[in-house]
Amino acid sequence: MTTFDPYAPSRETTEGKVFSVTGGDWDSLVQEIGATKEERVVVNMGPQHPSTHGVLRLVLELEGETITEVRCGIGYLHTGIEKNIEFRNWTQGTTFVTRMDYLSPLHNETAYCLAVEKLLGITNDVPERASVIRVMMMELNRISSHMVALGTGALELGAMGPMFFAFRDRETVLEIFEMITGLRMNMAYVRPGGVQQDLPEGAYTKIREGVKLMRKNFKDNATLLIGNSIWMKRTQGIGYLDLAGCTTLGITGPVLRSTGMPWDLRKVQPYCGYENYNFDVVTADTCDVYGRFLIRMNELEQSLRIIEQCVDKLEKLHGAPVMVADKKIAWPAQLALGGDGLGNSLDHIREIMGTSMESLIHHFKLVTEGFRVPAGQAYAAIESPRGELGASIVSDGGTRPYRVHFREPSFNNLQATPAMSEGGMVADIVAAVASIDPVMGGVDR
Amino acid sequence: MFGPKGTGDTSGYGGLVAKAAKAGSSERPYGGYFDEVTDNLERAYPEFSDSIExxxxxxxxxxxxxxxxxxxxVAFILRDVLKFEMCMGVSGIHYPEQSGRELHAVYPLLSMTKNQRIRLEVSVADSHPHIPSVVEVWAGNNWHEREAFDMFGIIFDGHPGLTRILMPDDWKGHPQRKDYALGGIPVEYKGATTPPPSDRRSYK
Structure with missing residues (x-):
């Protein structure tokens, strides 16, 4: 009855007829599926589907266009980061954790470092300037992460304009990151005991200008999407998950706040001195995709407020240390720009090479072997753009982590996909997943 | 801080592996809200002394x-009476030298009502790695338990679908156990060979 279609070959299995779609003529595929007289169709969406946020695989059981069952398939981006860290020293761990959730590298680093500092017992010895820099970098990072969430989320629903605006604004943040850390992502900038190096000259001005520019630019997306009738039709009442659902599934972050629960670890369990900043916890009470979208939009302004307060504090703390005073833990944080890129400051090199044999030995031991961390376990949780990011770290007293486990908000929140989408339309699962904002690097680690 | 203690090893990598210190029970008062949590649990759960090691x-x-x-x-009482309504997952740990209780599962709990955090730890023998699943208490632990099973081989009894989650379905072994090598291939560059991390002297 049907002719062979090279783009949609089919074969018989015990479960029924299987079609492999690789493009080509959809009409012939639809005809073939129609000929099977089967109401129930199982569709593999992903792992290479542009609307599934990276390599997420969704197995959808459909009746017509209604989803009756969803299963998530993950693991396509598993890189064994947690295992690898066990073979590196504590400071090198930051280079690994920064690559987990690649849209919020600074949050990963900070969660890891807070847990290591807890194990070392130096939580209160971290200099204030280092904490303020951490807060500022995390808030900048929250903006760049929310920009991707908004931009790709809109793109997945067919709106291309917001993506251009979002990536333009994200660029402002990435330029600041590049100026301060040398890298646009995966910086390993936050280190146990403080940060890798102090802010470069001209950083305050650049950040202030960036904040001003972003505050102006954010209006573009706000006027484009808030109240837009097409956008609201695609997002309102979609991906519904109420407080009971969030609690039982352990959901945190914007999804939890969209139920009206003002749960933000920056407020309720402050870390890095968040209690010293003025900002509001943004909530919505609609439990849907639109509410989560509004939360992310409004959190941008709150982050800008925090960044401004950070710059004020940093100007007052200019010249203060950015690394703990304990030289047995502090990696050299006084870096200089050499002819071959970034290196240790000339003063430091002069000291270890010319003046003090002990300093040389100390530097060598610290950098090759690393410092020891007293045995025990610690859990440090921070509010990442996606929810509670927890670092469970175990030390056996050695120079390398015994076990590092990240409680990734993306990993946990992705479990809500069936609850949000079953019974809805296929097109709406895209909106629901986009509102969870999973980052597969964090999910799979 | 650095270097060998007792062995006299001056190789620069002396005594890298130190045994984990195992402390006994802590003494009261615990401080903070910990006394309150423990008292409330003791009141609500008569078998406290029998169940909490x-x-x-x-x-x-x-x-x-x-x-x-x-x-x-314990989980039901912590959730319903002490209001620890969220479980932040489970993290497996492998201690091969603790014979009879090689595999540990650690559950960080969060109470949003009272703004408190505690942690549960369960240890089982490698020869019988069975722990009851808490999915019926905290449904969100579903994937976390699958991950701990995938990485450590801990079997969570009563889990609705305990399959691998990160590794491929036909994978052999449980990668994050300490007896599972990191692996890797040696890299040659200009005649010199760098061995994979787990074979390097510094990581032995």
Whole structure:
């Protein structure tokens, strides 16, 4: 009855007829599926589907266009980061954790470092300037992460304009990151005991200008999407998950706040001195995709407020240390720009090479072997753009982590996909997943 | 801080592997809200002394070491009476030298009502790695338990679908156990060969 279609070959299995779609003529595929007289169709969406946020695989059981069952398939981006860290020293761990959730590298680093500092017992010895820099970098990072969430989320629903605006604004943040850390992502900038190096000259001005520019630019997306009738039709009442659902599934972050629960670890369990900043916890009470979208939009302004307060504090703390005073833990944080890129400051090199044999030995031991961390376990949780990011770290007293486990908000929140989408339309699962904002690097680690 | 203690090893990598210190139960008062949590649990759960092996306060965190067969009872009371309505997953740890209790599962709990955090720890023998699943208590632990099974081989009894989650379905072994090598291939560059990390002298 049907002719062979090279783009949609089919074969018989015990479960029924299987079609492999690789493009080509959809009409012939639809005809073939129609000929099977089967109401129930199982569709593999992903792992290479542009609307599934990276390599997420969704197995959808459909009746017509209604989803009756969803299963998530993950693991396509598993890189064994947690295992690898066990073979590196504590400071090198930051280079690994920064690559987990690649849209919020600074949050990963900070969660890891807070847990290591807890194990070392130096939580209160971290200099204030280092904490303020951490807060500022995390808030900048929250903006760049929310920009991707908004931009790709809109793109997945067919709106291309917001993506251009979002990536333009994200660029402002990435330029600041590049100026301060040398890298646009995966910086390993936050280190146990403080940060890798102090802010470069001209950083305050650049950040202030960036904040001003972003505050102006954010209006573009706000006027484009808030109240837009097409956008609201695609997002309102979609991906519904109420407080009971969030609690039982352990959901945190914007999804939890969209139920009206003002749960933000920056407020309720402050870390890095968040209690010293003025900002509001943004909530919505609609439990849907639109509410989560509004939360992310409004959190941008709150982050800008925090960044401004950070710059004020940093100007007052200019010249203060950015690394703990304990030289047995502090990696050299006084870096200089050499002819071959970034290196240790000339003063430091002069000291270890010319003046003090002990300093040389100390530097060598610290950098090759690393410092020891007293045995025990610690859990440090921070509010990442996606929810509670927890670092469970175990030390056996050695120079390398015994076990590092990240409680990734993306990993946990992705479990809500069936609850949000079953019974809805296929097109709406895209909106629901986009509102969870999973980052597969964090999910799979 | 650095270097060997006792062995006299001056290789620069001396004594890299130190045994984990195992402290006994902590002494009262625990400080903070930990006394309140423990008292409330003792009141609500008559079998407290039988089920909780140790109460450890370390670095400002409370850990309750629970017997694995009593985990579900304790979990229900913690959730319903003490309002620890969220479980932040489960993290497996492999201690090959602790014979009889090689595999540990650690559950960080969060109470949003009272703004408190505690931790449950369960340990089982590698020869019989069975822990009851807490999915019926905290449904969100579903994937976390699958991950711990995938990485450590801990079997969570009563889990609705305990399959691998990160590794391929036909994978052999459980990668994050200490007896599972990191692997890797040696890299040659200009005649010199760098061995894979787990074969390097510094990591032995």
């Amino acid at each position: 140790r109460v450890v306060i370390d670095r400002g965190e409370l850990t309750l070491h629970v017997k694995s067969e009593k985990l579900i009872e």
